[in-house]
Amino acid sequence: MTQKPSHRVDPHLVIEKYDPEAELMLMHFGPQHPSTHGVFRMDLFLDGEIIVKAVPHCGYLHRAVEKLCEKLAYVQITPIVDKNDYVAPMTNEQSLVMIFEAMLKLEVPRRARWIRTIFAELQRIASHLLWLGTFSLDLGGALGGGTTVFMYCFRERELILDLFEEVTGARFHYNTHTIGGNRHDLPKGWSQKVLAAMDTIAQRIPEYEAMTTQNRIFQQRTRGVGVLDGELALELGITGPILRASGIDHDLRRDAPFHAYDEVKVNVKTAEGGDCLARAEVRVEEMKESVRLVREMVGAVPEGPINSGKPVKLPVQTKIPVGQTYVGIETPRGELGGWLVADGTQFPYRLKIRPPSLHAVSALPYLLPGQTVSDAIAILGSLDPIMGEVDR
């Protein structure tokens, strides 16, 4: 455990005391801003270009999903949570369905668990690709080198969306997980297509590295910027790549295996430094690791049923017995958890979703002060917050 730093930023700085002459500039950063695109706002108190205090405001994308879920039957909830983390919908569904399965004590067939693992890893690649693209866009501008990386990343992400489309029929909001298994089986010849896509991506990841993490301008913009120490990250409940970039070796895929992660070896990538560069490097390394995992697993999917095979006359009438449970899984952004309180009817009494991005955003008041406006964008981008998930 690292030493508690004495110079930790005070996120609750009283501006009136700090600046009695009122010489600071208050800048409303968003929601009408290209980098927050309508869903997020930060109030930045600026001294010149240096940020003195940052107050993030969430809630622009609040859709009352948790409340809505209380009025929906369990099977109807899966397509709704797809829209929470709209960059990684697969893992959202999985987290939710796994809560129901845990409550119903349903055994998920091995084949379904393998398919879910492959989906999760593919989704991780897609999500990190999108992150890399948008992060470069934040650093490089919509009319510059940033767009080039962005376009390349989207080109490869498209390959993965095509793969998902072939299985589920949807490119984005899949609704492919049901309680007790999967809805769609893998089509014939899918694994060859996956391998081909993985070859393309594995070949191109070094290109992205050359354009981003190994690029001198990129390094200058990210090294030492937004340093998050591991202890603060743990205090704030930050998980996923951000935590691992701060040197804390924590990954639910290895530490609390779900799906079929207990049958494969996951190499968890960590980095020291905790700055934007470390976060970028961790994500790029994770992409490589995911490519390796998918390559290893896709050819070896076991035969068998893809769901627990209990015929249900009316899926909407699925009732969950009284009780409560928490299930958390590792998504591309960190630990996505769900806490379900069931009252024995076909509707949840309460469904609390624990999004990793919310905790990431909560680090902003600590990371931003002392940095410039340009760095603020880099830091915000490096935390990879998906506002649909933060606000729900």
Place this chain on the structure above:
Amino acid sequence: MNDFIHGSLYGGGIIVVLLTVTAMALWFERKMAGRMHSRLGPTIVGPFGLLQPVADVVKLLQKEDITPEKADAALFNLAPPMGAIAAIAVAAVIPFSSSIVAADLEVGVLYLLAIGALGVLPVFIAGWGSNNKFAMLGGMRAIAQSVSYEVPLVLAAMVPVILSGSMKVSDIVAYQAAHHWMVTWPFFLGIPAFAIFMLAMLAEANRIPFDIPEAESELVAGITTEYTGMKFALFYVAEYVHTLVASAVGAALFLGGWDGPFAPGIWWMVAKTLVLFAFIYWTRYSLLRFRSDQLMALCWRWLVPTGVVLVAASAVWVVFAG
């Protein structure tokens, strides 16, 4: 009187050609960016999307012309035409061939540096007059950047002046035609000076990796945040003309201008200008953006000292070897 007629005719011609080329440069940039991004670029309007700039301009003309209520209307409206004029005016002293030049001033290099430096004023006026925090930050960054990069720009431009012994741009080109291009001999002075000159010109024209004043991912659109329609377009015209003219100046001062075998001088000049122009856009779509303080560090730590050394070395070279 003769000079006046000559100036107006050639000047008018050069302006018309320059603005047309700027429009096509827009198409070229988009097409090139598209290819670099592994997409097609404009294809719909006209053959190969060639009419895309026309469509863009027509669209911008249709937009409502908004002056924000709290803005300083006079300054706000003054800035865009001023920016465009400052950018176009530099073209006056560039010799496009041995005879095609609008005004062959005795102090041509001084003129183009001075007018080029004027380009920062409309940027600041726009940033201040918009009464917008993003615009103001952009304006402040622009001031810091342009004033800093003025120094290496002048130092780099001094090298060909010292080597050729004249401030007249056509004399410098003629000197290169008679002797060597500045980048070929003495290359140890010419190439670094050329590199510094192009870098500083990029910074002056607010091009990536130096497009910090309008950094759209940070400052929305920087100084142009509040501008709409043709006023916005004028800033763009100014930027593109500035890039184009910077390429032409670079070609004239360092790459021998209209000097070249087999073809008339004008073709060589146009070809060199366009190659430099394409190079600028190639850079633009390859690199990310610097941060403001890093940009300043680059300028004061590397470009200015190197420029001073180059100027001193050119003087020594002229005295002892030239």
